[in-house]
Amino acid sequence: MKKISCIILDDEPMAVSLLSKYIEKVSIFNLVKATTSPFEIAELVTHTNIDVLFIDIQMPELTGIQLMKMIGHKSKFVITSAYSEYALEGYEHNVVDYLLKPISFDRFYKAVLKINDLFKDDFLKIAIKAEEKRDNFLFVKTDGKLVKINLEDLLFIEGLKDYLYLHLKSEKLITLDTLKNFETKLSQKKFMRIHKSYIVNLNAVETVERNRVFIQNKIIPVGESYKVLFQKWIEDCV
Template structure:
């Protein structure tokens, strides 16, 4: 069985030493580097494939968040921090688990089991399915007292406004008396995704993604905190 290669990065030497001992006790792990220097990690990552990095958040030269942004998808991350308030921010990146200091070996080992479970998923389960470019389908929606047939391929995004919706179609907008939750249930899940409490988008109509903003039809659609993890998981299939 191939071992999981790992790096330990923490600005506290005692934390590096403790985690190194935990790695030595875990037969499935192989330690590539244990250091307090973030630049050594960047040099190592550039030349040696690494599966996971145990990374602290608060460090003086480069923060853990900055490091994760620089390393990107070259490795998974297990955050080790004394501050729980960074958990949500950390999960914007390729994070498997968040270990709150002081870290017991039992809690450390559970994170390795979680990492192994993720690594062993079949590709069809681990990677979100990409949207088919030309998926046919239609819906009848009630607007102005009449039923109107809309082709789903023309429905770019849906905007919720209290008790009614704006359907943003290719060449027009329709106002529909419905809730976003009920309308979402009518849409094919592999083509549409709710990304905000007020927006459902068609994934293959996205033109640009900039941080937590999606651009469709000259409209800037925010990605809400509640939906951010799901959307970022979908994005990983393209990176």
């Protein structure tokens, strides 16, 4: 599971130590840095992607507000302060929560739940994009080597016992596999099994006539047990 990277910045060493201990108890975080130096953090964030900064407001060299303005929307912030009057100004920036000192673990954990909900959606989007990328190609073993095939070029798959014939736009490959196993590697939105011996690329279907599908002059039968699902796909496309 991807962890949320975070930094602690406070001019009070005791506050840095306390938050560090709190963060150690929470498995979703990867603590990258805990320091009393705002300039060190400003330099680090310039070259490193940090998800969340736990940041004090009142610091002698550089205030938390000034630092948030410098960092902008690259990161999200949890403000830690003994002064509630900075809350309104702080929320003008990318602030997730405002923790008033002294900070109890219970109150800290409520902020953790907010952060987790916030990043859970972001990580899910990343995972979906990665899955979509994987849907674009496959590696298959043929002639003793692994060959990368673009799935948009794969017109249909023909099964013959333990072998598959992969019919691509410009060539035909043979691989040792079963249709049942190969089907699990394909997107159900793009490919459909229409016969005990055939899986077709739905985008490659040119004509449907009775119980037959035409793909580049190849006639592929639609099996009895696959008719209902295939007919439903046709109706959804009309």
